[in-house]
Amino acid sequence: MSVLSTTAQEQVEKKLVSDGLITPDDLTEVKAEAKKKGVPFLSLLVSSGKVNNEDLTKTTAHVINIPYVNLLTARIDPRVLKMLPEDIASRYMAVPIGEMKNRLVVGMLDADNVQAVDFLSNHVGRPIKVYAASEEGIQHVLEQYKDQIVDEVTQAIGGPDSNVPTRQPRDKNIKTIIQDSPISKALTTILEYAARNRASDIHIEPLKDGLKIRCRVDGVLREIMKLPKSTEPPLISRVKILANLKIDEHRIPQDGEFTVRILDKDIDMRISVSPVVWGEQVVIRLLDKTGTSFKLEQMGYRGRALRSIREGLKRSNGMILTSGPTGSGKSTSMYALLQEVKSDGVNIVTLEDPVEYKMDGINQIQVNPDVGLTFASGLRSILRQDPDIVMVGEIRDKETAELAVQASLTGHLVFSTLHTNSAAGILPRLLDMGLEPFLIASTVHTVIGQRLVRRNGKRVNLHESTAAETAAIKETLGDLLPDNEAEMEGLAEDLGYKTLPLRGNSTYTLTKGVNTPETPGGYKGRMGVYEVFDVSEQIQELILNRATSTEIQEQAQREGMVTMRQDGYLKALAGETTLQEVDRVASADSA
Helix, strand or coil: CCCCCHHHHHHHHHHHHHCCCCCHHHHHHHHHHHHHHCCCHHHHHHHCCCCCHHHHHHHHHHHCCCCECCCCCCCCCHHHHCCCCHHHHHHHCEEEEEEECCEEEEEECCCCCHHHHHHHHHHHCCCEEEEECCHHHHHHHHHHHHHHHHHHHHHHHCCCCCCCCCECCCCCCEEECCCCCHHHHHHHHHHHHHHHCCEEEEEEEECCCEEEEEEEECCEEEEEEEEEHHHHHHHHHHHHHHCCCCCCCCCCCEEEEEEEEECCEEEEEEEEEEEECCEEEEEEEEEECCCCCCCCCCCCCCHHHHHHHHHHHCCCCEEEEEECCCCCCHHHHHHHHHHHHCCCCCCEEEEECCCCCCCCCCEEEECEHHHCECHHHHHHHHHHHCCCEEEECCCCCHHHHHHHHHHHHCCCEEEEEECCCCCCCHHHHHHHCCCCHHHHHHHEEEEEEEEEEEEECCCEEEEECCHHHHHHHHHHHHHHCCCCHHHHHHHHHHHCCCCCCCCCCCCCEEEEECCCCCCHHHEEEEEEEEEEEECCHHHHHHHHCCCCHHHHHHHHHHCCCCCHHHHHHHHHHCCCCCHHHHHHHCCHHHC
């Protein structure tokens, strides 16, 4: 329900007491606690267990004169569910539950939101009748959209596969999956589900007696359906046909790609097929190029890290290196750096494998080892084209590393990535590749380490930190939190936040997103946690002495570097994510 007026809330309180759902003493106790903690009274009433959400919704609906419906056990006709798309239903927490005199009957969390009701009515093209429903009840119905998808896929695959080749539209690079082929209908349904739910990957995994489909949303895999074993050969063959792979080859891995139009958007699909014990596993990576932000601030860079990067970008030569595991957003960071320096006055050339996002004003080259175009050979070639800035997608071997170093020594600004666990690990990794320490010390000037954490959804609940959480915050953040109000403003500005809690607090206010189908686990979208440091004279000395990554990390922290875990904890205190999410992603040795 929406925020109630004072009068309406008082009426709700009186009715809860008169209906025997709560005692006057309990009501007084919860109100006092809500005022003390500064949290909404009705939310605390439910979270404290004094009143269940269903009773509160029913009582509130009675007070604001809106009919109520209990959806906790409701099964909705699939035909009715199709009248309101899942993404709209999730966004407005409003689900279709039936029809009444040419009206669509909708159960809604915010049932007295006139603007939302008008939007839904216009969207479905008919009047709607609104009932108030609890969040749990609406989630129960939203889960049935998933069942609908499984039914659609199973039904589609039930018919014979026509094996008709893919029809090509005007742009021959964008494929349209034929809809009169049952297996194609099934694949389209799976792809549309993944695109609607912002999935980054689809995993098609053969089992002994079935086929499991999982999607990775915000970095976490979750199962969406299981299909009969008989669906495996036609479904995997269809993917191979679209990616121009050999459909009769089942013994070796294959990689491919295609672009398909889904939900009025062109989405690039990267395909990886690998033989496993029970068949062939297919991983489809979705690259939706619409709505991607390459702004450093929006990606989560702030404070000291942001200043270090922008200072590094002002230099005309040297190397800026980014580290992290696969899927940690390194490529996106590289594109953001390119976006910052892109102008008509500089020549930017990139070597990528693959080219994930095409950017105007940048000369991008796709690596192709089959014809001899590797990172190393491509880098040799592009240095003859007088580039000002060079981006090498990844430094994988000594030859590429040496060429990148030589490019930076001869007046080029070089961006690249490596796979290491931390920013400090980049420098010993280059030593392991066989580079001379004095070359590393004189060329590398800015180093970035990163991971991705899930963001809290828009709707959050507040809670006080437990004793363990409070201890973890104090241990991790240490001197980064102010001792008193006088220190707060300057320290907050230095770290890139509007305000910071005091180090001596006995508890800290934390947030947790509300778990809904649109925000699984309370999260929606991802952001980076970073550690960035400049290669100072002291760190150069450590490199020359072949110091370990631990020694370099400690020196960088002494010089003011905020570690990934510290960055994540600061973002958790700012309400952007949770401590649990940061601990899941950023290891303790990065604190």
